[in-house]
Amino acid sequence: MELSKIWLSSPHMGGKEEVYVKEAFDTNWVAPLGPNVNGFENDIENYLEKEVYVGALSSGTAALHISLVLLGVQPGDEVICQSMTFSASANPIMYLGATPIFVDSETETWNICPDALEDAIKDRIAKGKKPKAIIAVHLYGMPFKADEILKISQKYEIPIVEDSAEALGSTYKGQKCGTFGDIGVLSFNGNKIITTSGGGALVTAKKEWKDKAVFLSTQARDNAPHYQHSEVGYNYRMSNICAGIGRGQMEVLDSHIAKRRSMNDFYTDLLRDNDAITVFKEPNEDYFSNHWLSAILVNPEKANGRTREDLRLSLEGKNIESRPLWKPMHMQPVFEKFPFYGSNVSETLFEDGLCLPSGSNLTSEDKTRIKDSIQSFF
Known part of the structure; x- marks a missing residue:
């Protein structure tokens, strides 16, 4: 008799998810917007215990991509990225035609090494190419050395995209991960600590960035009675159904x-x-x-x-x-x-x-x- 599979990290429902999803069906909110999306964003904002704005998107990768767009990354730019991470941290750099610059880990948190990070910044500047952003990751839920990384970011005036896809609920000196960077990123993939089956979120202290992220993630449709577009947009918004799952999951986080x-x-x-x-x-x-x-x-x-x-x-x-x-x-x-x-x-x-x-x-x-x-x- 074959033994049942013990999975590395499988989805774990709490019970209330069906209530929120049923409400979406009962009210016919099955589009990539609706009360569950708004509610899920509010739930995350309250949980993070800091004045931030959250945009619920279709994946953590989408949130990383939009983050780099908000920071003005363009073809030919360079973006520093922690080398020890999942490929989703680095792929959006390539989406934008930019160049990834990879940095090693340190042995305590397994995250981006402050010394190697500063060496990379100095060398890229010496080569005439100041990096446009730093992608730092909280690996397996372990916070990176936030004080040291933020100090380097401020010293060289390079913004941080905080990849907190694996670290919802983790803290450094009592502050929730996802709130340290200029922009934070969360993931609700099926194997994460809570799931929306597939989904992610962008976290920022700037309301205008949240609004811009939502605009870009809904095909960048201008305010007009017809479909008009002045910028390239993306189909990245979370659906009201998935957000309903997320609302139930937040209750058991x-x-x-x-x-x-x-x-x-x-x-x-x-x-x-x-x-x-x-x-x-x-x-x-x-x-x-x-x-x-x-x-x-x-x-x-x-x-x-x-x-x-x-x-x-x-x-x-x-x-x-x-x-x-x-x-x-x-x-x-x-x-x-x-x-x-x-x-x-x-x-x-x-x-x-x-x-x-x-x-x-x-x-x-x-x-x-x-x-x-x-x-x-x-």
Whole structure:
């Protein structure tokens, strides 16, 4: 008998989602606008606990794309991007005909390295090409070194696009991720901490930027009785149906965060006495991660030559999904020709790192299978 699949991070409904979706059907609001969209945006604004404006869009990638448009990125410009991230962080740079400049990670948060970032900025300026923006990512829910990154941003007057796609609910010094950058980006993809099945949001302290984002994401239609367009627009607005799912999900967000963090504690306890394994944790009390995904590093020298890939295949054989860390963008065939600044931190993390099942809907039986499978491997 085949064992049931234990997923890395599957959607987890809370119960009220159907109420909001049914209301959309009952009132015939099935377009990419409507009361659920407005309500979902308000819910996020209230949750972030800062004076910000939120535009609900069709994906986090769409939000990243619109963010770069708002910052005036054009063909030939350069945009700095954290190398260790999902490709969606870098792809919108290419959409606009700009050049990505990749920067290495540091070892504490696995996010963009302040020293390598400043080296990259200085070198690009020396080459006569001041970067137009910095895309910094809160990897797996872990906040980046916000104080240091913001200081560099202000010193060189380069705006930050804060990719908080994986970090809704995470905080740095008590401030919610998504509110540090000039523009923040959230994702509600099916595997995120809450989901709208597919969706994202743009976060900004400037109402005019939120309004512009909504305008651009609804095909940039001018205020006229007929269809008139003075700018290139996009079909990026979130639907009222998806927003209804999001409204229900917002009601269980804190519960989902607690359960994800509990899974991280589970792995910490399980692997406490295994000196071949390092569990990814906050470096100090300034950081609060939602632990969207719990990740580990496997040291082959201390594991009798066994690697993270050996562990992944072992878990796969027991129908348990795990996944290597993001392959750095500067190692990807599509991006390898572009400049990279740093050392080999992100490459080493990719070589030794593994994401383990982290969902908020994992059962005690799932945990027992995971525990037994990992223990038997070692």
